[in-house]
Amino acid sequence: MIFLGVNIDHVATLRQARGTRYPSPIEAALVAESAGADLITLHLREDRRHIQDEDVRVMKQVLKTRMNLEMALTQEMVENALAVGPEDVCLVPEKREELTTEGGLDVIRYFDSVRDTTKVLSDAGIRVSIFIDADKAQIEAARDAGAGVIELHTGRYADAHHALERDAELTRIRDAAVYASHLGFVINAGHGLSYHNVKPIAAIAEIAELNIGHALVSHALFVGFPAAVREMKALMVEGRQGL
């Protein structure tokens, strides 16, 4: 079994480009759920470049599956999460000037803050995941910070230009997943996953869930949102079955 978290950020990116009321990320989330998404992921960035506070609030009321709210490690975001009450929070690093999330959260560097935030959110009944690179020391720090879930950053694997580099990244992710599973983590993965590169990641038996947005929303322009979700899920299941 492998779950698909559909990230609907880039439906909001299109809306924000014109300041219109459409396309609606909430409608996209509901369509994705009907098409087989197991959960909905959204990233409320500090600069509000795509998802807005109102999207998060309304979405929480209408989702039938569960909400995985990605957010930076700030007091403002913690207060937001406590007010909205998503099922899951994924702590991610953020830089204002970045095009997209460039790497995992450095749990070692921000250890005290990660530990304290994890405790506050966990005490409120929110499951906390930490978005990290496939690195043993970061996995151990996530354990020490009290997290039960990690999401392995697959961006470097997705961006690899050569087979050797891609295979090395895949091995790194696989080894990290095996190590984290021995430590008792629930292991998710995501970033930059597409219809062309998802199967080898889905084949890693220790991975419970993949969060996929940009490629899926892009594909939906041509085949429609339900078909884009169904195709992605079918590939994930094939990958898991070794097909």
Ligand SMILES: CC(=O)[C@@H](O)[C@H](O)COP(=O)(O)O
């Ligand atoms: C943390 C993560 O991987 C997603 O939130 C992704 O980053 C969304 O897209 P943007 O990076 O463009 O906000």
Ligand SMILES: NCC(=O)COP(=O)(O)O
């Ligand atoms: N955490 C990764 C995510 O939600 C989706 O990332 P992407 O597929 O938009 O790169």
